Amino acid sequence: MSVSGYPGSMDSSADVRHPAEPWRIKSIESIRLTSAEERRAALSAAGYNVGLLPAELVYIDLYTDSGTGAMSDRQWAAVMLGDESYAGSRSFHRFEAAVRDYYGYPHVIPAHQGRAAEHILSRCLIRPGHHVPGNMYFTTTREHQELNGGVFHDIVIDTAHDPDVDLPFKGNVDLAKLERLIDEVGAEQIPYVSLAATVNMAGGQPISMANLAEVRELTCRHGIPIILDAARAVENAWFIKQREPGWTEHSVAAVLREMCELTDGATMSAKKDSFANIGGWLAVRDPALAERARNLVVVYEGLHTYGGMAGRDLEATAQGIEESVQEDSIRTRVQQVAYLADRIAAAGAPIVRPVGGHAVFLNATAFLPGVPREQFPAQTLTCALYLDAGIRCTERGAVSAGRDPVTGENRYPPLELVRLTIPRRAYTQSHMDVVADSVIRLYGQRGELRSGVEFTHEPETLRFFQSRFRPLSSEPLFGEVARHPAEPAGDERGNSSFPSLVVDRRASQEFSMPQSREDISPLLPTPLMQLATGFWSFKTYAGAIEIGLFDLLAGGRELTMEEVSAELGIAHRPADLLLAGCASLGLLNKSGARYRNSELSEEFLVKGAPYYFGGFVRYLDRREYPAWQSIVEALRTNRPLTWTPGTQESLFDTGDPETLQLFWDCMYCISTFTARALATVYDLTRHTRLLDVGGGAGAFPIELCRRFGHLSATVFELPHVGDLARQKITAANMDGAVDVVAGDFICDPELPRGYDAIILSMILHDWDEETCRTLLRKCRAALPPGGAVLICELLLNDERTGPPAAALMGMNMLVETEGGKNYSAAEYRGWLQEAGFARVEVMPIEAAGANGVVVGHLS
Structure with missing residues (x-):
């Protein structure tokens, strides 16, 4: 089946053939091929808004299908019959x-x-x-x-x-x-x-x-x-x-x-x-x-x-x-869109499913996971596609959504998309192949793009048409600009006006018809190199936290390499390398010879910060990173590596209280932001009493009861964890709204009653399928009519091929748990329906600990 997934879509066979069009070409318009240098200069002049580019500098224009299609010979004949009388x-x-x-x-x-x-x-x-x-x-x-x-x-x-x-x-x-x-x-x-x-x-x-x-x-x-x-x-x-x-x-x-x-x-x-x-x-x-x-x-x-x-x-x-209702015409229109979608989806690039009739929509959030939503990943991706292949497409995300007319804040819709809009009867299959090749190429290098854009000019209404932007990164372009064999030699690197966009060295930056198989360059192992050296990033990050680099630069301090060397008591060489490494990861900013914490580091990596994230990194470095050295043992034995079932009660049964404290502190941070994300997509005004099952230190109830004054909530946890939750609740001045009930949601025969919503946040991935089904049945039994269970998790896609955060977290469950794994929304949907929940909805969110919410509603 094709990604459109329904009868009437084209057959997605191995060679992905496209049916012949029910028309022939009578007239053409020439389109000019542009060089990489021309495109960089044009995009900079347009303020990184492809809508402001001159049309003659666009090779394939997928900005809109509005008025950009080809009229038929009969339409052109009708033009000559036009009666231009002012009235009647x-x-x-x-x-x-x-x-x-x-x-x-x-x-x-x-x-x-x-x-x-x-x-x-x-x-x-x-x-x-x-x-x-x-x-x-x-x-x-x-x-x-x-x-x-x-x-x-x-x-x-x-x-x-x-x-x-x-x-x-x-x-x-x-x-x-x-x-x-x-x-x-x-x-x-x-x-x-x-x-x-x-x-x-x-x-x-x-x-x-x-x-x-x-x-x-x-x-x-x-x-x-x-x-x-x-x-x-x-x-x-x-x-x-x-x-x-x-x-x-x-x-x-x-x-x-x-x-x-x-x-x-x-x-x-x-x-x-x-x-x-x-x-x-x-x-x-x-x-x-x-x-x-x-x-x-x-x-x-x-x-x-x-x-x-x-x-x-x-x-x-x-x-x-x-002509619009002629079935050959509309069939071909929809099949051309499906052809492009099938090619892109076959390479694993994230698109909206099922594919519609006028465009292929790229899921920019999943396509560029390293670009925060505040830096407009969809807008960033439109720039990347133009730089890569001269393709103009449309941002359909936060820039298009505009600002809330009451608060003036940016609106962040659940969908952050790039629209590849196909004009009717205008482009051929060869053009679609150029587009697909560019999308696939950029997706293969998605990990190299970690920063987006910010506004330099923002109109009050329909801002996406005329806004201007600038790139946020000051780093060099990732990858060197390829030079077409026919392009005059010059500066091989060039001066990038969009420094953080990916340009693939394997492919020509000057496009014509698709090349023959003999002309295609062999693959490079660059992505494999990136995978193999991923630990360099983590250990640089973890080492900086352990040695106290971010604490040293806290409060806006700016220090030279020599000053950092002296204050940390390390030699110049390691100080220089550590600072360069952290700056490359976006953890430090540099002005002249002085380094300072980035905004992200200042907010989360300085000890004593309200939502200190450094504890999570230290926890991973101390407990999980060493265990991963024996991953083959876990693969062969199907047993966890961080604790010993049979001699220890659970993975939390440890003789290292400091490590355990690091775990609960980091989970409090992660859960707080997951709760905030939940509050943006789900209407909690329909509920009054929440039960947070396995709620840890109480982050979810504290955050949600703060935001919704009508709510009260209970943390249902093991006794020793409940004590930690009580401390957090008191510190947050939420004793009147949030309480704690001790219990064991696995061993207890039923859950506490009297609640109209139950939260299972980052819980179910710790357990095998049967345990998950049993827990959902307990939720069903505890809830009244009209109640709901809210599951917040890193969800796998239905094919179980991604996203990487969810799939690789599943591998971590192999290291940490006896039966845990990450599940898909479809699996949760099936279990909820099996448990008796009449309606199930799935909502994507953007949070460190979860990418989706699955809600089961009782009738």
């Missing part, structure tokens, strides 16, 4: 008839593009204090809603935010969320429900006909209209035909018409499905709303019979609407 143009009447015939709305108001239609709609319907629910935000749609005083609410199903969950309709509405919003704010405060088909920001995910009908039934009961974002509704109709039982025998045109019958109106960018270079419309059923919209169109767009569109564009759009 016959081209408008052909355009109006096409919209009515294929979309079914009686009142059609043209606009120059989709966001103009959104503007008119928002001005007509939204007032300050209104709430607009939708199946995930889109940038311009939410901007218009907020500019008119509305508040957007995301009511898409939670799995839409998980790039690894493969479901046929991840654009579906969570009906419980919608009903809860109606109950909370009142139907009169909801001007309409905004439904995207497909959901762009989730990876082009469709909504099912059944879900659309359920939304319709719910909104009709409350008198709330539905407005469809129909820009890619034809693609959505194709997915319904391919994936939803009962629709296989229907034509795409019939499915599209039925989708629209379930809604009250639509905004449309004709630059997408309709193959037009410009244009759009607002179409509605309500004549009174149509009248208000026409009045505003005259003010903002032009007369209501052209709405900012020339007669020739009205004609081309009308023809494009007819």
